[in-house]
Amino acid sequence: MLKMPYFSDIYFDYLFHFSYLSYFVLILCIVLPGYFFFYIFVKKSFPPPSLKRETKEEDKEDASSSGGFVALIRKLHAKQGPVVLSKLPLENTISVVDTTIIKESLQNGDRPKDLFKFLEPLAGKDNLQIFNAERSQIFRKLTGPAFGHQIMLEKFEGIQNIAIDLINKWEKIIDTQENAIIKMQQECYEFSLRITSYIIGNVELQDLDFQKFRKAYDTILSNVYDRQFGIISDQEEDFQSEFYFYQDTLDKLINAKKNAIENREDQKNNVKDFLDILFSENNPDTGEPFSYEMARSAIPFTLFSLTQYPDIQKKLCEEIDQVLEGRLPTFEDLSKMNYLTQVIKESLRLHSPALFCARLFKSSKSFKLSSDEELIITPGTTILYPIPLYHENPEYFDDPLIFNPSRFSHENDKKIKPNVWCPFGFGSRICPADKISIMDAKMLISLILQKFTVKLAMKVEDVIKEERFVNSSKNDILVKLIPRNVNGNSN
Numbered sequence: 001m002l003k004m005p006y007f008s009d010i011y012f013d014y015l016f017h018f019s020y021l022s023y024f025v026l027i028l029c030i031v032l033p034g035y036f037f038f039y040i041f042v043k044k045s046f047p048p049p050s051l052k053r054e055t056k057e058e059d060k061e062d063a064s065s066s067g068g069f070v071a072l073i074r075k076l077h078a079k080q081g082p083v084v085l086s087k088l089p090l091e092n093t094i095s096v097v098d099t100t101i102i103k104e105s106l107q108n109g110d111r112p113k114d115l116f117k118f119l120e121p122l123a124g125k126d127n128l129q130i131f132n133a134e135r136s137q138i139f140r141k142l143t144g145p146a147f148g149h150q151i152m153l154e155k156f157e158g159i160q161n162i163a164i165d166l167i168n169k170w171e172k173i174i175d176t177q178e179n180a181i182i183k184m185q186q187e188c189y190e191f192s193l194r195i196t197s198y199i200i201g202n203v204e205l206q207d208l209d210f211q212k213f214r215k216a217y218d219t220i221l222s223n224v225y226d227r228q229f230g231i232i233s234d235q236e237e238d239f240q241s242e243f244y245f246y247q248d249t250l251d252k253l254i255n256a257k258k259n260a261i262e263n264r265e266d267q268k269n270n271v272k273d274f275l276d277i278l279f280s281e282n283n284p285d286t287g288e289p290f291s292y293e294m295a296r297s298a299i300p301f302t303l304f305s306l307t308q309y310p311d312i313q314k315k316l317c318e319e320i321d322q323v324l325e326g327r328l329p330t331f332e333d334l335s336k337m338n339y340l341t342q343v344i345k346e347s348l349r350l351h352s353p354a355l356f357c358a359r360l361f362k363s364s365k366s367f368k369l370s371s372d373e374e375l376i377i378t379p380g381t382t383i384l385y386p387i388p389l390y391h392e393n394p395e396y397f398d399d400p401l402i403f404n405p406s407r408f409s410h411e412n413d414k415k416i417k418p419n420v421w422c423p424f425g426f427g428s429r430i431c432p433a434d435k436i437s438i439m440d441a442k443m444l445i446s447l448i449l450q451k452f453t454v455k456l457a458m459k460v461e462d463v464i465k466e467e468r469f470v471n472s473s474k475n476d477i478l479v480k481l482i483p484r485n486v487n488g489n490s491n
């Protein structure tokens with residue numbers, strides 16, 4: 001039995017088993033405002049491991065020396081198995097890879113505030129990530145339509161225009177530069193930034209220097225994220241100026257939206273978008289999602305996978321050609337592209353942009369694990385769900401490291417255990433933009449493959465994943481776009 005004892009158990013141990021004390025480390029009391037405090041403790045088997053950092057020499061394995069928090073989680077799972085009860089650099093936190101855990105967590109809408117505190121500089125103090133279950137439920141109900149089917153239909157043409165803009169830009173580059181190389185990650189960052197501001201607010205930022213914005217975002221995110229795990233970035237000096245630039249850009253975006261509402265430019269829209277809802281609720285400072293990073297890495301990694309599997313790329317081109325017959329995609333066309341959906345789902349599996357979900361359990365709970373062991377957690381415990389470890393688990397996906405879109409085909413899909421494919425999270429806090437994000441990816445990828453064959457323009461071994469809060473490619477993903485002739489073949 002994997003057990004997290006109650007306070008009374010600890011107290012008992014404390015009084016009567018002094019010799020065990022060296023193994024026991026009482027983690028700092030956490031005072032939950034207005035509530036209560038717990039001594040949180042973890043006991044797996046004898047001797048009980050400690051959750052606290054820097055207790056013993058052998059516990060010194062930290063995020064910094066492991067190459068980041070997610071790298072550390074990977075390492076700990078490799079050593080401890082599906083349940084990591086010790087050596088995580090966060091208090092009262094365990095990490096679990098087990099279907100039961102996700103199933104039992106679907107209804108839990110609470111996230112640990114402390115873990116996501118690092119997002120404050122990017123998303124404000126009262127951001128949606130850290131809303132508790134009650135507030136998030138109200139908020140999600142209110143903003144749900146902003147990511148629903150109607151908004152997808154309404155924004156379809158705008159999303160297509162943004163994609164076409166990019167394709168036209170690349171065509172010009174290819175026409176004018178011999179052997180032109182496209183930095184796909186950087187380009188898709190621009191795409192997702194424009195798409196996201198369009199989806200959530202119908203606003204386009206004129207004159208925005210996307211590269212500068214991206215650099216600012218990266219610097220801030222890596223600084224604030226790494227810092228909580230004791231990793232100090234060498235970009236520290238840039239932090240302040242990047243921060244002001246980032247804030248300034250967001251202010252401009254919000255003001256552009258406010259002006260549009262005041263000038264009633266948005267009246268033609270039947271469905272309110274995310275910022276409409278926020279502003280009409282007179283609550284402009286809450287819940288800024290700005291998940292550019294996610295979509296930024298979903299598309300380039302799909303394209304990267306396609307460069308590695310020419311047969312799959314060919315099959316995909318055939319589907320696109322067959323459905324589109326040379327014209328621009330409609331909403332129905334994209335829905336018909338089943339193989340494209342499989343390719344994107346497989347890419348999200350193998351290269352999940354998001355790296356972990358987290359839920360806070362306010363009361364004690366017992367889980368029956370797949371191994372038949374019982375895991376008991378004490379109140380105030382955070383469970384981490386490391387997404388890539390679910391996606392790479394051979395118990396859930398055969399040959400998990402192989403890119404094989406057909407595992408998501410109609411007949412195979414049914415064989416996949418519920419919730420183990422979780423790039424958008426799960427349950428009551430699942431990403432509300434899951435469907436719209438897949439649609440964006442389908443739009444851009446179908447437009448790219450309608451015109452070009454994609455080839456990798458760098459060594460495969462130089463495509464190095466950087467797993468921080470989100471996944472990205474350290475050296476970008478450099479591709480060559482080779483125009484296809486009218487028959488759909490490469491020139």
Ligand code: HEM
Nearest residue numbers: 289291294295298354357423424425426429430431433437
């Ligand atoms: C491929 C693209 C994306 C991926 C992989 C992704 C993934 C995720 C994940 C894993 C979560 C946490 C879910 C959980 O805790 O169970 C999340 C939350 C969220 N995402 Fe996304 N996301 C993407 C794109 C977007 C976009 C484009 C938007 C906005 C336009 C967005 C808005 C949000 C919001 C508002 C939340 C917080 C939901 C809540 O706390 O209740 N996401 N996303």
